[in-house]
Amino acid sequence: xxxxxxxxxxxxxxxxxxxxxxxxxxxxxxxxxxxxxxxxxxxxxxxxxxxxxxxxxxxxxxxxxxxxxxxxxxxxxxxxxxxxxxxxxxxxxxxxxxx
Numbered sequence: 001x002x003x004x005x006x007x008x009x010x011x012x013x014x015x016x017x018x019x020x021x022x023x024x025x026x027x028x029x030x031x032x033x034x035x036x037x038x039x040x041x042x043x044x045x046x047x048x049x050x051x052x053x054x055x056x057x058x059x060x061x062x063x064x065x066x067x068x069x070x071x072x073x074x075x076x077x078x079x080x081x082x083x084x085x086x087x088x089x090x091x092x093x094x095x096x097x098x099x
Contacts (some may be wrong), residue, residue: 024071024079028064032086035060039093054097061090 036042040052
């Protein structure tokens, strides 16, 4: 099948757009955003719907906690504070969802 005969829905919509720089902060903010969607705190960016799935959010929160444990000595003070604050807020939201 040639490239031209494939579905063109959204074809190359991102082509030519520069990708944002991936930093530790942008990575953990991305995970945090995913957790917020899974907690039902914000709509799913693809569907626009709010569909809480706290068991999946817990896994993402646990990943952030593991990163905190594994990376602590390699983080600068801003990264440490960001990760600590994100984890605290996500854990509190999770506890409130599963009560």
